[in-house]
Amino acid sequence: MLQLYTEDTYEVEGEPLFGYLRGRYTHEELSAIDDYAFDLGIEVIPCIQTLGHFGQVLQWPQYTHLRDNQEVLLAESEATYEFIEKIVKAAASPFRSKRIHLGMDEAYGLGEGRYAQLFGFKEPTKIFVDHLKRVHEICSRLGIQPMLWSDTAKNNTLQGYYDESSNPATPELVESMPQNIDLIFWDYYHTNPDVYEQKLKQHRDLGCRQPWLATGAWTWSRFWTALPFTFASVRASTVTAKNKNHGVRNTFITIWGDEGNECDIYSALPAMCYYAHHGYSSQDEIDISLLKLSFEGICGASFDDWVFASKAIIDDTPSGLPITQRTHYAPNTSKWMLWEDPFVSFLSPQYSDEDFETHYRSIAEHLFDALETKRNLGPLNLRLEFPARIATVLSLKCHLRQRLEDAYRKRQYEQLYDLAQGRLSRLREEVDHLWRYHRQMWMKMYKPFGWEVLELRYGGLRTRLETMYDQIMAHVEYAMTTKDSLSESDPLENEHARIEEFEVDLECLFFGSRTNLLLDYSRAATSIRHG
Incomplete structure (x- = not known):
């Protein structure tokens, strides 16, 4: 049936x-x-x-x-x-x-x-x-x-x-x-x-x-x-x-x-x-x-690799989330971490004590290896490229705001510049690769209607990353070229004198198991309620 x-x-x-x-x-x-x-x-x-x-x-x-x-x-x-x-x-x-x-x-x-x-x-x-x-x-x-x-x-x-x-x-x-x-x-x-x-x-x-x-x-x-x-x-x-x-x-x-x-x-x-x-x-x-x-x-695929993509990549954490009889849902860590606004990154305190960088990077490497080495034995293992690309993006996106904020507050302009030119720029490239792969996958499986919902999400993420990059580069240029120290200059004289997003102390919003969250897009993308 x-x-x-x-x-x-x-x-x-x-x-x-x-x-x-x-x-x-x-x-x-x-x-x-x-x-x-x-x-x-x-x-x-x-x-x-x-x-x-x-x-x-x-x-x-x-x-x-x-x-x-x-x-x-x-x-x-x-x-x-x-x-x-x-x-x-x-x-x-x-x-x-x-x-x-x-x-x-x-x-x-x-x-x-x-x-x-x-x-x-x-x-x-x-x-x-x-x-x-x-x-x-x-x-x-x-x-x-x-x-x-x-x-x-x-x-x-x-x-x-x-x-x-x-x-x-x-x-x-x-x-x-x-x-x-x-x-x-x-x-x-x-x-x-x-x-x-x-x-x-x-x-x-x-x-x-x-x-x-x-x-x-x-x-x-x-x-x-x-x-x-x-x-x-x-x-x-x-x-x-x-x-x-x-x-x-x-x-x-x-x-x-x-x-x-x-x-x-x-x-x-x-x-x-x-x-x-x-x-x-x-x-x-x-x-x-x-x-x-x-x-x-x-x-025509590896059972263990497909389960691994779910457990270790998408919705688990480095410390693990054990399933007990008191567990009533599966968190969607990858979703809220991907769509969360990268500049404000208001959910990042939820995982500040977790090493997601190593976690996602090692898992992405495992999945890319699995889809390459097992393509002849399991042709459907090629679908592992989707979670592998998500893991790659998340390995770059998690903790990025934290590192940028730290360099900004310490006025380490070379470090801020290197992060923007290196990790942030690579993140933008990997988001583009993920968007294009996801679009290709959708068009092969479905009618085009409905894809616009996801593409608007990707578009929002891409433009926020671009704004983030432009603001950082403009601030670095201002800081490196101004003759006055930033503490003595009037920030109202130049809109690039400060990056106000990095001056806000972020708060942990959900307690208990702090990454054990099931959030929809509207809740994860921004802290501001629409309407």
Whole structure:
């Protein structure tokens, strides 16, 4: 089974702004995918949204009438259900399958926006269930069997969804839920099987005798799949699913492209193989040596090198980040360290006590060596160039601001000049190489739409590095040519007399495990909030 997730990335007749400039699939493209999968014995199931996750569509004025809030459709409105019937038909028609995934997850703020103004306050769970009934009627009329994520409005936060003490199965909810809908419990965060057991029991209490269970390969908000944590969470999920007492007959593993889809999606292949080996084994543990052999035989790459790229390069630290049962996410160190503004470098205190330079430089050397020496044995090892280039950039970028600031404050102008001409200039070159490689990789894999999001990030980084270089060189020239000492001259007389960015004492903002952070681009790029 393949569930092809689309929010608005498919064509809907008469809706030109649905999937506008998003590279949406045509009906013919979706049919071709279905034909290809059918020849391999794979059922393709459309996976859409029918309540939340509608921000891309609802941003346009033409859809204001369908808006509860910026992300959620307006329940109880007849126009909404006419729209939903249209998108359900469009999503289902290219496929042989008579099943459809309706989504309905993370409908945050349901009933609190325009709904409350139009219909008054109602308990969110009732709004959700009534909405589900209406969409279920549409599916029944079209002869389609629906499934949906199980985070109902009763648990309208992730914390509430995974709270073991919070059982949504109230008598009212059990009585009102449609009986022939498959509920999918999704959990990508826990490495303890006990959590899955408890939540599956609550699903059975809700009347779902055979809940589905979805785990995840951690591809979102990063450049390379977080494989060690993925293995730990997949194992906990799958071991639980294989226990027949829990009533699970269907499971799947998800891949997501949140936060720009920066990740090389192929880096999830070791996770797919690991998941498959668990699926074909009744044991709690699998044969790792067999897993490595099968990965190398099927995918044509070194299992250890690909895991190494994840653990040692992208999202680990020199001191390591052990995975325990209290670990609930994989940090994205490489992402926030790459996109962080290089001049201000406001996150650099988070890793001031770590030797990331040696760490990233040694790992880049290992990966470049692996993709060269093993290209004949494992041709897919060539994809290691992406994390290798990221590691090269980070080895130059980390601690750079610290060294420049130190030279500036000590008025070591020759040192400041050498850093700008040497390390900073090389960093600019390596960022350009990374940008071009990433662009080439994207264009080979995807439609061009969406690349503009990442290219704007690269563009911002490149121009900030250029400004940084120009400001340093102008200051050095001023300092070396002025006859007066800088302490006696008036800084207002020349804009290059100071580099104010280097005069700010930076603070550590996140404590605890200071590099154990999962940050999106807007949080990592600058300390200034937009708006």
